[in-house]
Amino acid sequence: MENDRLLKLVEAYQKHFKQYNRPDYNETEVRNDFVNPFFEILGWDVQNKKNLPQHLREVKHEASVFVEENGKQVKKKPDYEFHVGSTPYFFLETKKPNVDIMASKEAAFQTRRYGWNGNLEISVLSNFTDLVIYDTSVRPNENDKPSVAQVAHFHFTEYVDKFDEISRLVSYETVISGAFEKTFENISSSLKKEPFDKYFLSQIKEWRLVLSEDIVKNNSTINQETLNIFVQKLINRIVFLRICEDRELEKYESLKNIGTYAELKKVFTAADKKYDSGLFELIDGEQFEISDSILVDIFKELYYPNSCYEFSIVDPFIIGQIYELFLEEEIVIKDGIVVAERKPEIVDSQGVVNTPKNIADIIVKTTLTPLFSDEKFTEWDSYRIADICCGSGNFLLSAYEFIINRYIEYYMKNCLDMAIQKGLLISDVGNNFKLSYEKKREILQNNIWGVDIDILAVEVAKFSLLIKLIEDSSLYEMESFVKNNNCRILPSLDNNIKNGNSLVDEKYIEFNSNILNDPEMVEKIKIFNWENEFEGEKFDAIVGNPPYIRVQNMVHFSENEYEYYKSEVSKYETAKSDLLDKYFLFMEKGLQLLKPKGKMGYIIPHKFMLIKSGASLRKLLSEKKCVKQIIHFGTEQVFKGRSTYTCLLFVEKNERKTFEIGFVKDINKFYATESAEMKEYPIEYLSAAPWTFLSNEIVRTLEKKKGKCQSLDSLADIFVGLQTSADPIYIIEPKSEEKGIIKFIDCNGRKQEIEAAITKPCIYDMQLEKYAKIEENRRIIFPYYQKGKKQVLYSIDEMKQLFPKTLKYFESFKEELCKRSINNMSENNWYQFGRSQSLKRFVKGEHLVWSVLATQGNYVYDTRTICFTGGGNGPFYGLEKKEDTKESLFYIQAVLNYWMIEMVVKSKASKFRGDYYSHGKQFVAQLPIYRINFDDSNEVKIHDAIVDTVKNLMELKNKRDQQQTKPQKETYKRLIQIEDKKLDGLISKLYGAENCRREDLDEE
Structure with missing residues (x-):
């Protein structure tokens, strides 16, 4: 369909090429006849057929305004701006076909200059005969040849054949998929990039x-x-x-x-x-x-x-x-x-990270839209919008821009003629409407408020807002305003944007009266009395990105301030957490500063929902029943160059009955649509306990079986791995084994040999597959033997007699081994493990093993006592049945690998890149395991069928791995799928989950 349209467009241009190439065929005509349709074929809503508000149009057309500079007529704006939401992606500058853009230095410089000053990756130049894409991160020079910083060039005769390539570079779909940024961030060029x-x-x-x-x-x-x-x-x-x-x-x-x-x-x-x-x-x-x-x-x-x-x-x-x-x-x-x-x-705090404009805009829009509805128009002038940690003012800029655009929308929709007549709206040559300078000035003084502890940041915030105020306003309009109002052009923002410590008020003097005699501390703490400032008024909305600074870092640069937060004097509830983060305090202070029914929108780390230290913030938010919406980014990264896992949190200063949460899988699609698929929960779902989000269907199913289930740690002991405190020394990769001697290369690259009898099979740096056999990929030196029920370290004499080669190997690392922090270290035990925990777990018996970081359930049965190392963070965990547990370990394995139980883990666990999430003890110990009633023959039958099916699966996976050809392996894969489905059905019967949808596993 699109190819047909493009073919007709190109044929029409080619057919009358001589006519279009005449000097009198102008830019406006080539835009309307060819450029606009061409970019529509690329998916852009060039004519705004979606009827988006003026400021959110995908393609903004600029009027050609020329001014005098250095005796030349200079055009001030590009012809087109291509946007998704509020974010510009590239400019397009057009020339009439009579201008040879492949030879015009001026046209190339102009295009690159626009894109460079717009801080964009690329800009496009076209007269339809040619289409050129420039890398605008390269600083332009007027004397550059037109070929400099060229990324791509297409002649109109290539448009049809190379449409896929053009589309890959500048189509709407490319932008919203995220491919645009990836493509142009990685442009290889010999030119110096100076965005x-x-x-x-x-x-x-x-x-x-x-x-x-x-x-x-x-x-x-x-x-x-x-x-x-x-x-x-x-x-x-x-x-x-x-x-x-x-x-x-x-x-x-x-x-x-x-x-x-x-x-x-x-x-x-x-x-x-x-x-x-x-x-x-x-x-x-x-x-x-x-x-x-x-x-x-x-x-x-x-x-x-x-x-x-x-x-x-x-x-x-x-x-x-x-x-x-x-x-x-x-x-x-x-x-x-x-x-x-x-x-x-x-x-x-590891440096400043800018909040992307689209994130600031989304937070502002979501927070302010309920306030700035058409029905509340008469109240707009009185709304007070604040950022209480405003920095250089970017959230205030977004808020200011949002309010300006809402006025334009309202006037255009409800009273256009009146607004034009009263001079509230002004139309430019391109028929775009702008808000009058007087109204913008009024909004800035009435609606925008901010505080920051950094005096220089406060100056920049005021500076940025004043630049925004004069944007798109002419000198004539401003001078007319001055004349009519008998004042100067710009307002003072000293009463709007203030310097002070938003979190520390006059109570600090009660905590530490010495501050009155310490000018340096006065300047550092910067007490800010909210009752005295801003005429004591509270705010209708607060937005921002509060600092993420953990207590241990806070203590480094402001110990007095930290101690104040922790004291009873400060009254901060969230400061009672052992591992306080500063954004907890900004959440609490923000709630205090809101008017009744006020709104707040922040971007903060989402780990507070799960970690122990987040309990104080969870308690505050849940008790106030104030959470309205959470946008959870999972492992998607908002801040460039940082691994910071964040969410958008929206709250209201009134008790709510419900809240909603949405999980973002594709951040670029989220930026494009500014929405995520939301699920609603009753507000009582939130408490001081970790916030986990399962589908309502799963929650109801598990609730019904609550009385039949017990936590995993009541049936089994969960244990960590061996703690050597020097894994590279104890874990080896054999190169050969002969006559009881293992040869290998040590961690320093030296050839070594030790006795095989002192080693045990070991797994290291590998992923496990559920029901598959664990294959060792390393050996671990295990200098212990069983004596009664204990594991005892071989003595030096025993090592000399039984394992002289191993002792010699250890002695080559004695200096490193002795540096470990081990209690009671002496000349007789310096080669022992760092800790003695779990030693008895790796001697005999059956157990389950699993990888802590995994993308799905991966619990594997083992009787060979294959060793692994690691503490509370893995990389592996193990599990042994308690003596009084009647259920088979195969049954427990099957339940742990069951999709719905895995969903419970996933809903609670810490997330990491690559879709990995933690299966640490804290996330699995309380999993609800269905207890078999062994007096019920039907349940016993299901239990035994589950055990048999698990054994079948293990045998099938073992046979699959023994096959030599791909078709043979595929045959076993199909048999495995059949047994896997059968196993799911059996466990679903026990949990009453036959009607639950497995898709819920992927709801995040």
Whole structure:
């Protein structure tokens, strides 16, 4: 179907190619006739037939606005932006067919410049005759040849034959599947990749350092805090004015024409009179000297040819994310030497990680949508939205953007003519509606609030919000506003975004009155009294990404603060946990700061739902019955370059009757649809106990059989492996065995030999398969023998007599073995295992063995007492029946491998990449094992049938592994499937699960 459409489109273009190639056939015509249909065939909703709100359109068409720069007419925006949700993926710049884009340096530079400033992986250039894709992580230069940074090129005569390849690169399906990012992140190129965010970050870091060095050199009495604030404000002012130039609010190259610091101060004074936001007001250090040459060099770097910035395209959110990374470091003066160092709290939290814009937008949208409904329009002005750990303000930017877009949607839907007449909506040349500057200013002052402990982050948050305010507003509109309202252009945000410690109020003085006499501690703790700030008002919504900092790290950089949280004075319920994480406190404080019926949306690690230390937070949330929704990302990674397992948690300041949870299997599809398949549960399902999520059907089934079941640890003893504390020394891989002597290469690469009689079969670094035979892949040196019921270490004399080669081997590692932390170590026992636990488990008898990390049940029967090592985290666990357990071990094995019991494990367990999850003792010990009533002949019959079927399965798997050809193995695989299904049926009878769907195993 799509190929037919494409074929007709290409044939039509080819048939009248001479006509389309004439100078009078313009860009608008080629877009409408060919480019738009072409990208529709690639799956994009070019004409917005889905009727999405203006800000969520998949394809945004920009009006061609030209301005004068360096005596040239320069276009400020690309022709198309391709989006999924709120995330832009690539720009498309079009030219008329008469322009040879394969030879045009100007067209290539323009396209690459747009994409680079948009911080995008690629951008596309087309006149339909040709379609070129550029890598826009490579910084463009006006003199580059058109071929530089080219990723792909297609001539229109190739569109049909190479459609699959084009589709793989820029189709809608490619974007929402996640293939887009994977494809372009791995573009191999000899060119240096300098994406906008990394390049700009490196520049402002360099400016901070050279400015600081210069200021300290010229002003030796300056203190460290003043220096940091002054330099930060100076950079903010310069960047703000440069952004205003590209947004036509200041004359282009105004900064470039400044030659001295004195001139710059005059510009700042004029800007303060014009904008009046506090951004340009006099600050401490205004009198400091700065070398003019330093400033001139910085100004040069902001313009072509030193850079190709086009700040009219740069999203304020990207600026905020860059500053977030910038604020990881601070300037430190050491013996007169200026250096940039990571802040202590950043070191202990392993660095700043930006929240992706689409995640911030989804959290904001989910949290605020119930508030900003059409029915509540009259209340919109009064809503107070906060981020109480706002950092550089990215969640506040998302919230601000959301509210602006909701006003545009409301006016367009309900009162378009009135909104246009009153000047609330303004239409551009492309017939896109924008909210008036006055209304945006009003929203910023009425609706947006934030707090952060870092004064520099607060300055950046205000700075980013002001950039967002002036976005898409003309100087004429702003000047008209100033004239009509007798005020300056920008509002002050000092009352909206404040510096302080959201978690520490005046109760700290009661805890530690010494703070009143300790200026350094005052500055570090930054007591923040919520009753006094923001006129004592609470909030309708709180959003954000609170810091994830565990107590042991908190103690490193703020011991006094940590002790306050743990004290009775602080009143923090969640601080009672032994292993406190700071985000617990932000959840608790957020709930305190919400108005009745207020909403809160955070992204936090999901491990709190299961781990012991999360009990205090689970207790708080469950007792308040406030959880509304959980979006669980499982092992999907939200933060680039980090293994942080997270969820979105939405709560309300009112008691709820139900909550819902959805599990995200494909994060790219989630970003595209902004939704997950949700399941609803009664709110009572949540408690201080670990939160596990089974289907309602399974929960009901297990509940019915509750009286017939007992926990696994009441039938059997679960044990860990041997604890050598030096596995590479004790575990060996034999190369040969002859006459009772094993030859092998040790962990240092040396040839060794030992007596086989002192070794036992062992498994190491392997996955097990349920009902299959365990095949040893290593040997373990086991220097013990049985004496009565105990395992006793061979003495030195016994080793010399019975195992001299092994003793010699041990002696070659004596230094390493003696370094182990072992009680009562002496010259007579230095070669013993690190711990004596589980020694008796590996002598005789039957037991089950399983891998801790696995993707499914993998409990295997063993009578050969094959050894394994490991503690509470595995890699293996073992199980022995208790003496009074009547059920066969084969029966217990079958129940543990049963799909529904495995689902119980999966619902509780910690998740890891590759779909692995833990089968550790804490997740299996309480599994509900159906107890056979041996006085009931029917149950005995089922029990015996299960045992027989397990034995059949073990025999079939053994025979399968002995077959030589693939067809023979396939025959046994079919027989195994038949027996496996039979076994499921037998166990389902016992649990009454005949009608439960196995698909529930995969609900996550």
